[in-house]
Amino acid sequence: MALVLSEEQQMLKSSAKEFFNGNAPVSALRRLRDEKNADGYDKRVWEEMVQMGWSGLVFPEEYGGLQFGYTGLGQIMYESGKTLTASPLMSTVVLAGTVINEFGSSEQKQKYISDICEGKRLFAVAFEEKNIHSPHIANTKVVDNKLSGSKKFVLDGHIADVFLVTASSDSGLGVYVVDAKGAGVHVERHIMMDSRNASTVTFDNASVLDMIGLPGDGKTIIDRSLDIARICLSAEMLGSMEEAFSRTVAYLKERKQFGVSIGSFQSLQHRAAHMYCEIELCKSLVIKSLQAIDQNADNLAHLASMTKAKVGQITELVSNEAIQMYGGIGMTDDEEIGFFLKRARVSQQTLGDYNYHLDKYAVLNNY
Template sequence: MNMILNEEQRLLKETAHGFLQSHAPVAAMRKLRDDRDTLGYSAELWRQLVELGIASIVLPEEYGGLDFGFLGLGAVLEEMGRNLTASPLFSSVVLGASALELGGSEQQRQEIFPQLVEGKLSLALAIDEQQHHQPLATAVKLQIEGDALRITGSKVFVQDGHSADKLLVVTRSSGKPGDRQGISLVLVDRETAGIEVTRTHMMDGRNAAKITFNDVEITPEQLVGPINQGMDILQPVLDRGAICMAAEMLGGIQEVFDRTIEYLKEREQFDVKIGSFQALQHRAAIMYCKIEQCRSAVLDALAALDNHSTDVSLKASQAKALVNDCYILVSNEAVQMHGGMGITDELDIGLYLKRARVSVQIMGDSLYHRDRYASLLGY
């Protein structure tokens, strides 16, 4: 188990921390939200992150990537979570690039990866079709008529779906919703005729979209991996997504905790610091222990990805379930300890509370991952 980062990973984390504190504070996310920015993130900030090599951290070297590993990427995502940073890193690199790396053709990788490295192209994975994350429930139909393929149906909660240049769409080419077999992945341009994109303004300012496919025609060359065997590609992608989202959430949790502790040291009632109240000290101690538990689980899961461990799926569900619960706990406690103003939009704590609620649903909530964890162990 990797309990600490090595020197290079710590340096990357410190670099990301300093850069994001200066160029992407929470105030930047507020402005994007209040302005109803059409892109949903700062193109200039993304360009700067690309120049720092952030977009290429886990991409293979043969396509211009750094192949630095997921522990390094997780460190960056944690800092982004601290600042509620808006960027296409998660959707384009963690989800989109992973799908192409694990299942795409050589032509697809050669065409897309260099553009990702240069920040000239963005991706989005269209998977969910209902309120909760249930990949096997995929019903969007991929109809096969000789060499002609057509997509029909709708996807919801597509991360950065309104701005992505290309969409990786999870479809059902055979069987019925709930079957593992019969799922296929396809790569389509967002501007393809028949695709309707409706942006969803999430309460936490995160970018998402509803995407409807109206008899969209594609070619066999746009398939990602073998037809009907998409889950073999998709499951490792979802594991990466769950672990990396847990890393981002861990950053938000730590920031909320740090701000709350500082407030307890400053706020006075009855002429004493409220941090001296034993009941609040006990609650803070519980939060601290939960956060350290989550940190261990996230680092262990990220290391499992780098080491190509056979139990990545177990560690992914463990990390996501723990972090889901912890973010809810810490954000709730932070609001209570800040008093009535904790929930107001004026105070940043309320923003993290909203981010917690949305992030919990991305890549599966705690119920989903506890059930999956038990199933993987044979229960």
Template sequence: MAVLTEEQSMLRDAAKSWVQEKSPVTAFRKMRDSGVEIGYDVAAWNEMAEMGWAGVIIPEEYGGSNFGYLSLGLVLEELGRTLTASPLIASGLGAASALILGGSESQKGEWLPKIADGSVVAALAVDEGPHHKPEKVEATVSGGKLTGKKVFVLEGMAANVFVVSAKEGGKIELYLVKADDAGVKRTKLSLADSRGAANVEFNGAAADKLTGGAELLEKVLDRARAGIAAEMLGAATQAFEVTLDYLKTRVQFGQVIGSFQALQHRAAKMFTELELARSAVEAALTAIDNDSPDVPELVSLSKAKMGDTFHLISNEMVQMHGGIGMTDAHDAGFYLKRARAAEAAFGNQAYHRDRYAKIQGY
């Protein structure tokens, strides 16, 4: 486990307390059942923004706290425990990173303070097909107008502004596109985990270019990948702890099922995999904070490892709970669905293993 500063410990404790009090899994269930189009509770998001979470990585001069990516990862981990749905990854992490790394002073001044206070939701619009291939870009920009389609845009229905990848002169660039532009059309998607998402079509929408090209795109994606890995870590940890408690209380054949050696071995496997995944996630976030040259491989390592681990634990949660684990009345299904959706976001295990191997020269 990473060694935290006093400020980081306070931030984590505040997030833990708020999540337990204001955003338990029952709140996520209520949000899902309500069918809210944007996929999250606006009142809860406003509270999160008031506590400064939307501005954790944003510099102080733009209304943030500049606490860094490991600090934001601590918040995301706690939110992941109860599957709290919010624009924090899309807006306060992904889009904010794009502006911090590639925005002009004018662009930063216009958007970062609004992202930090939660009054604006920004979203990354990168993928154009069912599989994560950020290098495959058919959207184009000509004369400052962007045309193309993006799919599986997290928080796409709630976004006030999009950070969009497109080609201009054959080169990949990132652009800011306002969601209320007449050339923007979005269609709601229903994801397995009930998170807010949309397909977005751009037809001659006004585009404001960021600086950095394809290199900026990869840096932004790596930060989003590390963030969602941190959220997955929290969800997997909670799923494991709930399952462990069940093994200690469920009685079968006259004894608690946790006394059965086969289940003990499976629980031990989950624990060891979870600890390895935690190390990988924290290493990736720390590398980003330190601007380390090995960020790409550490991020791919963490996303692949966390995907495998959450997949395993969500499966075991359902199986070890038996029949009740198969019902919608139990929370196990929520964790399994979040695992599958999060695995696919910003590249699944196969994508990141292949990327890691290429970085290592294979």
């Protein structure tokens, strides 16, 4: 398949760009941060995204979705990365929606996916327990339909109506549905460095309402769902990286020292040109991987780790170079470039950093 967007995907990308620039630019994130917004995202912006069908973009029409594919969703993620827009897109649609759509029964899809498409309920997936990404570990236990344990780094946990929780039973790892407002569920919101939110969620004999797949299917469910989510997150990171880079190049042309643009200095030119090359590689990985989701490719795990690893490394490079090239002004809170650095570190560790994925890629290739 040609590594270019179709006309329809291109159109979606353009409208996403227009929408985020108009409704949720970086200044909007700053405002949410400064007013200590209780939700951590703009409800009005999310409602409009739902109305445009973006919450149901990848889901089947029979459950209210548009069945437009992940390559399309990747363009929305990409554009939202450029503006650093905070929304439940990642937690509710990409993570929870994918788990249910890929592994849920048709009744479950009818029940949950249609709510996601209509924006009726927000979801969060709780799968981390250790201090670094370890998606297969669950000391959280399910006994007699009661779930107990503690989860870390639950993205958007504080606004979720429903939790999908990984937990162990005698049959192994499973994915369970728990009411976020139910008895025995305690949510502690943490505002992260990128002004977005992740929660620590403790479950104390919380009632299990439902289960995705069978007990013991958890590893399969999480592996595939997280691979899809890693690719979508990489698309968002690519958007952020490209935006940070183009702002940096613009600054190199504008900023004058010693009577000339600092962009005329070869030491900076070569670093900028090198970043350009690395970003080109990231673009190719992201489009290849997004298309692989839609084509149901059997090497998705390989592609997801390759993409998350490389995009993570280059996001780190570009965000660091951006601050250095902006110089003192880049260190000030007034300037927006710092927001890109902060988001970069959170997205880097979300769903596995490059250390995790370089290792995983080697394991997948049997060495």
